[in-house]
Structure formats: structure tokens, C-alpha cells
Amino acid sequence: MLELLSKARVLVIGDAMIDSYVQGSVERISPEAPVPVLRYESRRWAPGGAANVAANVAALGGKATLLAGIGSDEAGRTLRTMLEERGVNAQLLDIAGRPTTCKTRLMAGSHQVLRLDEEHTGPIDQSACDTLLHRLEELAHDHDVIVLSDYRKGLLIDAIITRIIDKARDLGVPTIVDPKRSDWSIYRGASIITPNLSELAAASGMPCPDEQACRQAAERLIDVTGARILVTRSEKGMAFYDREQNPVLLPTKAREVFDVSGAGDTVVACLASGLGGGIGIIEAMAMANLAAGIAVSKLGTSTVSADELHRALGEEDGLGTRGLVLDRADAAMLRRQWATQGQTVGFTNGCFDLLHPGHISLLQEAASHCDHLIVGINTDASVSRLKGPSRPIQTQDNRARVLSALSCVSAVTLFGEETPAELIEALRPDVLVKGADYTIDTVVGAPLVQSYGGKVVLARLVEGQSTSNLVKRSLQPELTHDRP
Numbered sequence: 337m338l339e340l341l342s343k344a345r346v347l348v349i350g351d352a353m354i355d356s357y358v359q360g361s362v363e364r365i366s367p368e369a370p371v372p373v374l375r376y377e378s379r380r381w382a383p384g385g386a387a388n389v390a391a392n393v394a395a396l397g398g399k400a401t402l403l404a405g406i407g408s409d410e411a412g413r414t415l416r417t418m419l420e421e422r423g424v425n426a427q428l429l430d431i432a433g434r435p436t437t438c439k440t441r442l443m444a445g446s447h448q449v450l451r452l453d454e455e456h457t458g459p460i461d462q463s464a465c466d467t468l469l470h471r472l473e474e475l476a477h478d479h480d481v482i483v484l485s486d487y488r489k490g491l492l493i494d495a496i497i498t499r500i501i502d503k504a505r506d507l508g509v510p511t512i513v514d515p516k517r518s519d520w521s522i523y524r525g526a527s528i529i530t531p532n533l534s535e536l537a538a539a540s541g542m543p544c545p546d547e548q549a550c551r552q553a554a555e556r557l558i559d560v561t562g563a564r565i566l567v568t569r570s571e572k573g574m575a576f577y578d579r580e581q582n583p584v585l586l587p588t589k590a591r592e593v594f595d596v597s598g599a600g601d602t603v604v605a606c607l608a609s610g611l612g613g614g615i616g617i618i619e620a621m622a623m624a625n626l627a628a629g630i631a632v633s634k635l636g637t638s639t640v641s642a643d644e645l646h647r648a649l650g651e652e653d654g655l656g657t658r659g660l661v662l663d664r665a666d667a668a669m670l671r672r673q674w675a676t677q678g679q680t681v682g683f684t685n686g687c688f689d690l691l692h693p694g695h696i697s698l699l700q701e702a703a704s705h706c707d708h709l710i711v712g713i714n715t716d717a718s719v720s721r722l723k724g725p726s727r728p729i730q731t732q733d734n735r736a737r738v739l740s741a742l743s744c745v746s747a748v749t750l751f752g753e754e755t756p757a758e759l760i761e762a763l764r765p766d767v768l769v770k771g772a773d774y775t776i777d778t779v780v781g782a783p784l785v786q787s788y789g790g791k792v793v794l795a796r797l798v799e800g801q802s803t804s805n806l807v808k809r810s811l812q813p814e815l816t817h818d819r820p
Contacts, residue, residue, distance in 0.1 A: 337615050337623065338646055342397030344612025346390075346605070347475055349468075349500060350485030350492055350514075352404035352428065353384035353437040353455075354415040355637045359672075362444040374442055374449060380669075381414055382637040383422070384439060385601070386485035389514070392605030392627075394423040395639035398612065401425040401479065403471055405434065405464065405491050411454075412436035421665075422639075427471055431464045437489050459493045469499055476503050480612035481510055483604055484526070488516045501525040510611055513563070514604045515539065526563045528617075530604055533569050550575060551583055566621060568603055574625050576618070584618055586625045602631040602640050638669065643740075660747045661736045667710060667749040668762045674708050682706030683765035683781075684795075685756045687714045688735050689728045694798040696742075701795040702769035703744035711739055712759050715752040755780045769793045 360374040383391045386404050393400035402419060406412035406428045415436060419426040437455040441448050460468075468491070476482065482504045486492045502525070504511045510527035518538045523529055537544045540553035554565045554577035564578045573588040606627040610620025626648050627640045643661045662670065671681050684702045688695055688711070703709040713735055719728040728735065736748045751759045760768065760781035768785045772794045776782055782792045 337610070337613075337619060338397075338642055338649070340613030340615055341606075341609045341623075341642060343614070344393070344396075344398035344481065344609040345401075345479045346393045346398055346481050346483060346608045346612050347401045347403065347479040348386050348390045348393070348483045348485055348608075349403045349472070349496075350386035350389075350483070351437065351487035351489035352387040352402060352406060352415065353439060353487070353489075354387070354411050354418075355382045355384040356380075356438060356440040357382070358440060358442050360442070360444060362449070372444070372449060374444060380672075381418060383415060383418055384637050385437065385487050385489070386483075387415060387419060387424075388601040388637055388639070389483055389485050389605045389608075390424045390426075391419065391422050392602050392639045393609055395641045396606065396609045396645070397642045398609045399425070401427060401475060403427045403429075403468065403475060405429045405431040405460065405468070407431065407435040409436055411438045427475065429464065429467055429471070431460060434460075434490075437487075455489060457488065457490050459490045465493065465496060468496060472500060472503060476509070477507060479509065481512065481608045483608050484511060484513045484523075485601070485604070486514060486516050494522055497522050512604060512608050512611075514600060520557055520561050523563065524561050526561060528566055528607070529557070529561060529563045530566045530568065530600070530607065532600060533567060536565075536567050547575070547583075547585070551577060554583075555579075564617070566603075566607065566624075568600060568628065574603075574621060574628075576621055584621065586622060588625070588629065599628050599631040601637075603628050606640070606645075634669075639666075641666065661740050662747055662749050664749055664751075664759060664762055667747055670747060671710065671763050671765070679707035680705075680766040681763070682709045682767035682769055683712065683760060683763055684709070684769040685712035685714075685751070685759070687719045687723065687728060688739055689719065689723075689730055691738055697798045698769070698771055698795045699739075699742060699744050702767070702793070705767045705769065705791075705793055706765075708746035709744060710747045710749065710763060710765065711745055712749055712751050712756045713739065715750050718752050718754075721754075757781055757784075760784060764788065764790075766790050767793060769795055771795055771797050773797060 357380050359378045360376045362372040362374055364373050366373050390400040390402035402424055408430050416426055416428055434456045435454055440452040442450045501511055513523050513526045513529045515529055515531055515535055520539045533544050536553050540556045542553040544550045544553050558579055567575045571588055574586045576584040603624045606624035607620050610623055627645055630640045630644050630648055647660055674681055682702050682705055716728055716732045732750055739745050740748045757780050768781055770779045776792050779792055
């Protein structure tokens, strides 16, 4: 099923946003007013709203296209760049007179002190509407699923919603709606609508304190829209309602909840990717439920990758899958999340071409000095520059998968530079580990790690163990076995 996710072609249309997280620490109250003083430490950006849905589709391996509006401003340019870096086909329309919707969260540790919203929620003008509908005609036929991400920021006006649903019906393409309106009659003809409990209650005009009430509310809205309804019920999991079958209830996947921001986007993205890849609705719902559990365990708006979903599925099946294979940005984000949880992070690096006991010893010792170990491995091109054109023996993907399966490794990421200096700068580990054949003053990144209070560890080596020796022995059969 995970492989099928990569076959999905998903068109996301709706209100794109950019989320800004300003991280700092609070040590005093302002003398000017009874408010905390946040000492600035760092800032990061993340796609939000419809942009987060598209980013999640791409993270799961699918083809994601985003049709949305932005302003002619720095936030819009930043969002466009971020989406392109994530592999999203960003069809972003510059809409005159409107800023890019930006939500800035001021964070003290893992706690939100204040949120500042920059937005214009009035309906887009006729010119922008015409441009969007023209772009819809160009894009719709190349996709397997269309998602309407309606955050009521003015892009999805009635005429656009109606045209999208009609176009999808003509093409035989399912539509998934993430609703924020209380009047769902405009969504009539959609395939699936994905409210949370409060949205279901508001749209039906019925309180939903229990499953029976939730079912009655859903049935009322099925009559209004003709759509099937997937309700996210927070700690109670998910419920799927369809006229033609009994409700399907899935309990939540127990994980520590750090932030529910964007979890609904992850659910919609996984559901759309599943349907687009040819997975049945119930199976896609189960995968979305699992993905939501991963999303809420992260701090802030984030994506869930196919590797993370694979790991979670492995844990459910008792396969003992341990590590994650992540790109640099996701590895750095994960490192920050662990830091907010008070957990230490170690880092070591190498080619790890043919894994041998010396590697295992190094990795186990490195892991003993931290809560989580991130391993940086050289890309194939980097290994060839270091070791010669006959290396590596294993591809970077295979090397990463082997390392990620070790119980002592929490995450694996790649680097193609001559040294891991830039990767170490991005991760800022608490512990930096290299073999004892180095000295601390020759370890790349040691001065940086020591400058912020981190430590450098030189791990003992296992004599006679190296990949080069293994290669030589394989080429000389008479040396394959040691003799007394």
C-alpha cells in the first residue's frame, strides 16, 4: 500500500498559508506591561493550510500540485520556494491587493505565547476567479484526486467550489473537501468530506457528545451533500459514515500529543494519496489515522513522510523497524522536537559502505551517550570522491536502509559536501562522536559543538575492521578465512 501512495496524482486547491515559528525563552515580565518578554533564539517556516496538504502528499511520495493564491510579498516568495524544494508543483497565483496568509506563533519552549495572523479573508475578485478557473481546466485532467482545502480565507468562493466539483464529476475524479463553512450545501456532489467533531456539530446544528449523536449528525449531512463523511474525533480516533454500510470506527493510535496543528491536513493528504493510488477507502482511512498519530507527536505544522509511515506500520506489525531516513530539513526539525522534549541528540557520520563489527561498535557507543542518534552518511558521489571510482559498493539508499534498521539509530540523513560541517551546523547535536583514530582537534564540527556546550566523544575502535579490508578479502578468496 505504501508503494501505491507514490502513484497518486493529487491536485490541491484552496487557501495556502505559511506558518512562522519564532522560538525563544521567557525569563522575565516586561516592566512596560504585564506581558512576558520573549528572548529571540530562532525562526522557522512551514507550509500551512492547502500548502501543507500538498507538502504532505509529496512527503508520502505522490505527485502533488497546488493551485492557490498568494500575495506579492516576502511570505509568498518564501512559500513558493519551500514548496518547490519539497517537490510540489506550486501553481501559485499572485493576487493583487492581498497578502499571503501568514500565521506567526511566538514559542517559549514547546508553549505558544502568542499567535499573530496576517491575512485578508474577503472573497477574491472576478479577475482572480477567472484565472483560477482557467488554470483548473488545464490541470484537472492530469490528476487522480482533487482536494478542496477550504479555510475560508476568500479563495474558494461559491462559483469556484461548484465548478471544481462539477469538473471532477465530469472527469470521474473523486473530490475530498476539508470544510470550514457551517453551510455544507455548497459541497453537494463531493465524494468525501472530512470534518472534525466541532465542524460536524456546527454544520449539522446537532451536538455530538457520543458516537450515536455523531452518527445522526453525519447522516443529516449525507442527506444535504450526498457525500461520504470521515470525521476526525481527536483522542477518539476516526469514524467513517456512508449510506450503504455501517459506520467504521478506528481508535486513535496512542502517541504523546505535542501539537495538533496541521494534523487534519495530514489526514486529508494521506486519504487523497491512498485513493489516488487505488487503495480502498477503509484501508486509506486506516493509513490516515496512523499518519495523524505521527503528526500530532511533532511540534508545529509538519509533514509525515513515507519512511515515517513505514516505520509506524512496522511497529504495529512487531517488525521492530527503528530509524527514519530523512532529508536534512526534516532531520533538523526532528532534532528540535526532541530538544523541546528534553532529550539529547548525538551525531556521527561515515560512508558505512559494508557494515561490519567496527561500525556496530561505533554506533552502539555513540548511542550510549544520547537519547537519539542521528547518523550522517556520504552520498554515492561523495564516497566516490573519497574512496575512488569503484566505491561505493552499496547505493546510498541501501546504506541508509541498513543503518536505519539498527536499534541504536534513530534517524539517518545524507550529505554530499566534502565534510559534514554544514550538516552538523543544521543539526547542532548535543554529542558529536568519531572513532578514536581521530583527535578532538581534528574532528570536523568539534569547535562548533563545544561552543554551545556540547561534547565530543572519541569511540574505541575494533581492530582489523574496515570496509577496505573486506573488499580486499573478497577479491582474494585465499584470504577469506583467517588461519591460526
